[in-house]
Amino acid sequence: xxDIAAVEARGVVKVFGGGQDAVxxxxxxxVAIRQNEFFTLLGPSGCGxxxxxxxxxxxxxxxxxxxxxxxxxxxxxxxYQRAVNTVFQSYAxxxxxxxxxxxxxxxxxxxxPKEKTAGxxxxxxxxVKLSGLGGRKPTQLSGGQQQRVxxxxxxxxxxxxxxxxxxxxxLDLKLRQEMRSELKNLQRTTxxxxxxxxxxxEEALTMSDRIAVMSKGQIQQLGAAIDIYERPVNRFVxxxxxxxxxxxxxxxxxxxxxxxxxxxxxxxxxxxxxxxAGAGTKVTLAVRPEKITLKRNGDTGTVAQSVYVGTDTNYDxxxxxxxxLNVRVQNAVDGRPQFAVGDKVxxxxxxxxxxxxQD
Amino acid sequence: MAEQTLTAGTDLPAITRSRGNRPRKALxxxxxPGFGTVAVCCLVMLYAPILVLAIFSFTAGDSITRWGxxxxxxxxxxxxxxxxxxxxxxxxxITITATIVSTLVATAAALATTRTRRWPGQTAAxxxxxxxxxVPEIITAVASLSFFALLASVLHINFGLGxxxxxxTVFCIPFAYLPIKARLEDMDLTLEQAAADLYATxxxxxxxxxxxxxMPGISAGAALAFIVSFDDFTxxxxxxxxxxxxxxxxxxxxxxxxxxPEINAMSTILLGVSIVFVxxxxxxxxxxxx
Amino acid sequence: MAAADIPAPTERLxxxxxLVRKRWLKSRYGLVAPAIVIVGVFGILPLMxxxxxxxxxxxxxGGVQWIGSVEAYVSFLFQRDIFDGTLSxxxxxxxxxxxxxxxxxxxxxxxxxxxxxxxxxxxTRPLSQRTAWVFLITIPFWSNLLVRTLAVxxxxxDEGVVNDVLRWFGLIDKPIIMLYTDFAVMLGLLYxxxxxxxxxxxxxxxxxxxxxxxxxxxLYATRGRVLRRIIIPLAKPGIVAGCLLVxxxxxxxxxxxxxxxxGKHLMIGALIALQFGSSRNWPLGxxxxxxxxxxxxxxxxxxxxxxxxKAQTLHG
Numbered sequence: 001x002x003d004i005a006a007v008e009a010r011g012v013v014k015v016f017g018g019g020q021d022a023v024x025x026x027x028x029x030x031v032a033i034r035q036n037e038f039f040t041l042l043g044p045s046g047c048g049x050x051x052x053x054x055x056x057x058x059x060x061x062x063x064x065x066x067x068x069x070x071x072x073x074x075x076x077x078x079x080y081q082r083a084v085n086t087v088f089q090s091y092a093x094x095x096x097x098x099x100x101x102x103x104x105x106x107x108x109x110x111x112x113p114k115e116k117t118a119g120x121x122x123x124x125x126x127x128v129k130l131s132g133l134g135g136r137k138p139t140q141l142s143g144g145q146q147q148r149v150x151x152x153x154x155x156x157x158x159x160x161x162x163x164x165x166x167x168x169x170x171l172d173l174k175l176r177q178e179m180r181s182e183l184k185n186l187q188r189t190t191x192x193x194x195x196x197x198x199x200x201x202e203e204a205l206t207m208s209d210r211i212a213v214m215s216k217g218q219i220q221q222l223g224a225a226i227d228i229y230e231r232p233v234n235r236f237v238x239x240x241x242x243x244x245x246x247x248x249x250x251x252x253x254x255x256x257x258x259x260x261x262x263x264x265x266x267x268x269x270x271x272x273x274x275x276x277a278g279a280g281t282k283v284t285l286a287v288r289p290e291k292i293t294l295k296r297n298g299d300t301g302t303v304a305q306s307v308y309v310g311t312d313t314n315y316d317x318x319x320x321x322x323x324x325l326n327v328r329v330q331n332a333v334d335g336r337p338q339f340a341v342g343d344k345v346x347x348x349x350x351x352x353x354x355x356x357x358q359d
Numbered sequence: 360m361a362e363q364t365l366t367a368g369t370d371l372p373a374i375t376r377s378r379g380n381r382p383r384k385a386l387x388x389x390x391x392p393g394f395g396t397v398a399v400c401c402l403v404m405l406y407a408p409i410l411v412l413a414i415f416s417f418t419a420g421d422s423i424t425r426w427g428x429x430x431x432x433x434x435x436x437x438x439x440x441x442x443x444x445x446x447x448x449x450x451x452x453i454t455i456t457a458t459i460v461s462t463l464v465a466t467a468a469a470l471a472t473t474r475t476r477r478w479p480g481q482t483a484a485x486x487x488x489x490x491x492x493x494v495p496e497i498i499t500a501v502a503s504l505s506f507f508a509l510l511a512s513v514l515h516i517n518f519g520l521g522x523x524x525x526x527x528t529v530f531c532i533p534f535a536y537l538p539i540k541a542r543l544e545d546m547d548l549t550l551e552q553a554a555a556d557l558y559a560t561x562x563x564x565x566x567x568x569x570x571x572x573x574m575p576g577i578s579a580g581a582a583l584a585f586i587v588s589f590d591d592f593t594x595x596x597x598x599x600x601x602x603x604x605x606x607x608x609x610x611x612x613x614x615x616x617x618x619x620p621e622i623n624a625m626s627t628i629l630l631g632v633s634i635v636f637v638x639x640x641x642x643x644x645x646x647x648x649x
Numbered sequence: 650m651a652a653a654d655i656p657a658p659t660e661r662l663x664x665x666x667x668l669v670r671k672r673w674l675k676s677r678y679g680l681v682a683p684a685i686v687i688v689g690v691f692g693i694l695p696l697m698x699x700x701x702x703x704x705x706x707x708x709x710x711g712g713v714q715w716i717g718s719v720e721a722y723v724s725f726l727f728q729r730d731i732f733d734g735t736l737s738x739x740x741x742x743x744x745x746x747x748x749x750x751x752x753x754x755x756x757x758x759x760x761x762x763x764x765x766x767x768x769x770x771x772x773t774r775p776l777s778q779r780t781a782w783v784f785l786i787t788i789p790f791w792s793n794l795l796v797r798t799l800a801v802x803x804x805x806x807d808e809g810v811v812n813d814v815l816r817w818f819g820l821i822d823k824p825i826i827m828l829y830t831d832f833a834v835m836l837g838l839l840y841x842x843x844x845x846x847x848x849x850x851x852x853x854x855x856x857x858x859x860x861x862x863x864x865x866x867x868l869y870a871t872r873g874r875v876l877r878r879i880i881i882p883l884a885k886p887g888i889v890a891g892c893l894l895v896x897x898x899x900x901x902x903x904x905x906x907x908x909x910x911x912g913k914h915l916m917i918g919a920l921i922a923l924q925f926g927s928s929r930n931w932p933l934g935x936x937x938x939x940x941x942x943x944x945x946x947x948x949x950x951x952x953x954x955x956x957x958x959k960a961q962t963l964h965g
Contacts (some may be wrong), residue, residue: 076661
């Protein structure tokens with residue numbers, strides 16, 4: 001299983017501008033993307049994800065570091081010499097060519113004979129469910145259809161890697177959800193390595209094999225969706241993905257695989273990963289709202305606010321010392337919220353549900 | 360000064376009242392009093408002389424000021440005029456050549472100076488290319504005259520009609536350059552990136568993506584260059600040698616003779632050419648917007 | 650995040666980038682070369698030759714003699730007495746220049762006064778009407794100047810349409826003399842250059858974000874104030890461009906005074922042409938042309954200064 005990485009970045013740095021205005025868009029980024037993987041670069045705008053994508057595609061060159069495609073260095077090659085294709089955010093379909101001509105463009109550029117091209121175009125149109133629309137011009141298509149043409153145009157070349165730059169951001173919600181499953185299926189069917197860029201965490205979590213969460217030019221955490229969600233390593237990842245309660249606490253002591261910590265408001269939590277931090281060390285803990293259980297008639301806190309969101313209710317619970325926790329509880333079977341404003345409740349957090357954040 | 364009461368525009372109520380049947384004007388924020396009248400007057404003023412000129416070209420009489428019934432005899436005369444033919448031919452030779460050369464040259468120059476990382480000398484190049492626009496025609500005319508006189512007397516070089524073609528090309532270049540540059544700037548940069556992503560070398564990307572999309576700009580530039588060269592009088596008059604009469608020069612010569620409606624006819628023909636080209640460039644611009 | 654400690658790119662990248670840059674630069678220069686050569690040799694070189702000519706002596710039958718002399722510049726302001734060679738100040742040429750400048754300025758002002766309302770009106774029409782208006786104004790813009798000026802001449806002649814109509818209505822007995830007067834030249838200039846003022850201002854106003862005007866009204870401004878304080882400043886680039894496009898050709902106008910002026914009151918254009926024609930004084934003509942060019946450059950400098958200053962205030 002020791003495959004070469006489909007794409008590898010080694011110590012990549014990208015600096016824009018010079019002197020005092022220099023912006024370090026990528027700061028010593030190293031990552032290896034596996035063959036046949038659906039890999040996502042996730043982060044807020046300005047985090048460097050698009051820059052990294054453009055470096056892999058060849059539209060920019062790194063200020064330092066190497067980029068390897070299937071083990072071969074490519075950072076010095078122009079885009080038309082890399083076996084990589086891109087689906088652009090704005091689709092970038094050639095307006096003066098038909099759909100079929102758009103799709104066959106890459107094949108034409110590589111000298112594929114016309115007979116073969118026609119076949120591939122038909123195959124691609126079928127793959128993206130646009131059969132019969134080969135003769136239309138891009139301006140005659142809807143947004144969703146244009147997006148599929150962009151996909152087909154890239155896939156027609158059987159690239160080693162397919163790069164997708166926020167391709168779903170221009171679509172409305174329903175279409176986006178449809179396309180998510182279609183893209184996932186496409187990746188599985190074709191077996192091509194997909195590198196997907198998005199700022200939408202739901203997209204990342206639902207589609208990816210692995211996610212790289214980026215911020216300020218660096219990869220904050222790399223792992224499968226469940227790892228990123230359940231075991232965030234630092235404050236940024238815990239905050240960016242889903243909702244989190246941040247609790248400042250002090251270490252009480254190690255208990256096996258866990259670290260016992262105490263915080264204001266009377267919380268006593270067993271956090272993981274355990275470390276050998278001494279008693280009294282100040283730490284930041286992260287607790288997901290849905291992991292917290294509220295017990296009736298407790299005395300740890302009071303429900304201050306209750307917000308109904310359909311499947312759950314979000315409770316704002318006030319503890320002693322001005323501590324607040326956001327708790328999400330699934331609504332009872334009969335659809336009614338389980339707690340009301342003013343209820344006194346106890347807090348229960350299972351061991352290990354609390355994450356110790358590095359910072 | 361009028362008090363600042365709490366209604367937008369204290370001068371509105373009077374208008375509402377006096378134009379009861381058009382209350383919309385009072386609320387029309389774009390309305391400025393009198394501007395519409397001025398605009399219409401200007402339009403009338405701009406067209407009145409040329410309409411009169413055109414109308415009188417269709418007179419059947421002999422007088423340029425007394426209407427003699429409708430007829431096209433003066434167009435017939437004009438078209439059969441040998442001098443007119445010769446002038447038209449000369450004009451076309453000069454104008455078509457100048458248009459082709461200036462458009463090609465301007466396209467290349469636009470590609471070099473637009474949407475590109477700065478290169479040393481870029482601003483200077485831009486200024487040189489647009490220089491003819493900033494020099495009054497009479498100065499260009501006498502400078503060119505001096506130049507060709509020098510060439511002829513000292514180096515014994517005379518390009519004949521080529522002199523005029525070269526001079527026309529020079530002032531046509533900026534007129535072709537600017538629309539092409541504008542069109543290039545409007546173009547989506549990512550299209551060329553997409554082409555490169557799809558294995559197109561820079562030359563192939565230019566041929567298959569940039570150039571087809573640039574064509575409206577090139578056509579507009581060529582149309583402008585054509586009109587500007589076709590209509591030129593000042594420079595042509597001073598640089599032209601014997602026998603190098605263009606249409607504008609021919610018409611000018613005719614103003615020295617007793618005036619007949621033939622001059623109206625010839626002038627209207629020239630106006631017709633301009634109108635055709637303006638319409639063409641409008642149609643091209645409209646199609647591009649799709 | 651010190652910018653100083655950036656590690657170096659790989660060797661192959663550096664080499665590839667150097668090669669690309671060399672090829673790129675060559676392509677830039679290569680593409681722009683034909684334009685530069687043509688304009689340089691047949692546009693700039695003639696101007697330089699004219700400069701040289703202005704410092705030479707006039708030839709007997711036109712052209713020049715290759716003898717250095719500043720006679721041309723001297724004779725711009727002074728006249729040499731034929732008998733004793735003394736110089737006396739002569740304001741003939743100066744008058745012509747001043748008159749031309751005044752006429753050009755007046756033309757610009759009138760064009761602005763008429764052109765701005767027209768452009769504003771056009772820019773505020775609904776889209777379908779707007780295209781029609783732009784089309785109608787563009788036609789005279791690109792029509793033959795000679796023909797348009799001829800059209801004006803034909804109607805203001807003594808036997809022209811204007812006089813005919815006035816006579817027919819019994820308003821006058823004798824024709825009003827309009828042709829070959831300063832009025833005719835003024836009218837001709839105004840007529841020729843009005844579209845040159847309208848279209849740039851229109852272009853500026855069309856791009857204007859009308860919500861800024863709405864904001865002005867929302868903040869209790871009257872129509873006049875909105876016009877003065879919001880619309881006109883926003884249209885400034887177009888106004889400046891329009892003024893330049895009118896002033897520069899107007900000051901060197903040749904066709905209009907030729908056809909409508911009748912050679913009595915000379916303007917600079919005719920004066921220069923005269924030196925290269927029957928007056929056979931090429932150095933003088935060159936000098937006069939250069940002095941005109943200097944005036945144009947001053948106007949252009951104002952433009953550059955005003956537009957760069959403006960850019961700073963808008964973005965500052």
